[in-house]
Amino acid sequence: MKLIIVAGPPSTGKTAIIRQIIRNLPERSVAYLKIDVVYAAEDTEIASEFGIPAKKVISGDLCPDHAGIMVLSDALVWARNEGADYLIVESAGLCLRCTPYTTESLGIAVLSAISGTHSPYKMSPMIALSDVAVVTRIDLVSQAEKEVFREAIRDVAPGVEIIETNAPIGTGLRYLMKVINSLAPIADQTAVTLRGSPPLGVCTVCVGRKEIGWENHFGVIRKLEGAGTLFRGE
Structure with missing residues (x-):
């Protein structure tokens, strides 16, 4: 099974990206886990739309990124028992210092082009530890703003792959699917650890x-x- 972890600030289009990923993967091969703080409906929406197993964890008083790490081992077992080839985890995206990416996963940071050209610097750990930075809402900014935003991401994480998209339409996401298709399955669940140190x-x-x-x-x-x-x- 392959593990995909999607992080990013609220309202950047994480769920829209995940919907596009699911549409482009083999039918019913995905399990989905949503982590949020007090409320989430994405699990029921995605389960209904795609007919796939979906769960949510409401972290309450616990940091959502910490909660996600605590439940991830159980979630991997659950997804395997559901016969999934992919487990997609969507973080709450509230803490820009904690990052939920693990070893043996594909870490996707979702950023909004309309969040301001300095925003990549404000969420640098979330970007620097990811594999791919997906920039959404590119249709709402000028070419110059896109270039400045892209350079800010490269300044924070020179090696990260940048994919620009209008998420509801799926522009440019064929590049993301190439990365996902090349992702290796988890070799040893007991060896999966956080990529970076928490605060x-x-x-x-x-x-x-x-x-x-x-x-x-x-x-x-x-x-x-x-x-x-x-x-x-x-």
Whole structure:
């Protein structure tokens, strides 16, 4: 089975890209997993539209990218039991520092051309650890803006493959399908790991403290002025 992990900020067209991928793969060969925080309907929509097995995980108080990693091993077993040749995982896309890509997967970062020419720099880990950057909504920007956006992506990740598309129509996605068709199946599920290191740690805000000001917190902290991220013991 082949693993495809699709990440990117909200409303960039991730699900539209996934729909195009499913349309171009052999019928009923795909299982789909959606990770979101409080609500998602894509699983029922895609299951109804394509007749494929689909699940969703609502992460709630847990970071959605962390939740995705925690459930991925079970999801691989589920997809195999469903007879799938591909498992497509769609992240919630809310955290630009965490990245959900693993070894033995195809990591796709979906970016919107109308998000601003500086946006690739703001989500650099998500792009730098991916294999392919799919740029959507290219029909809504000028050629000059497309070129600037493309160069920003290359600045962040020189080796990433860039594919530009109008996702609902599927323009240019034949190049993405070539990459998917060349993807190797997972050789050993027990050896699948995260590609990059997650952020430094869980802070006391993450575990429920509501006070403002670094003085009221411990562990990894940050001041307005000073040496950046610090560690403060209790």
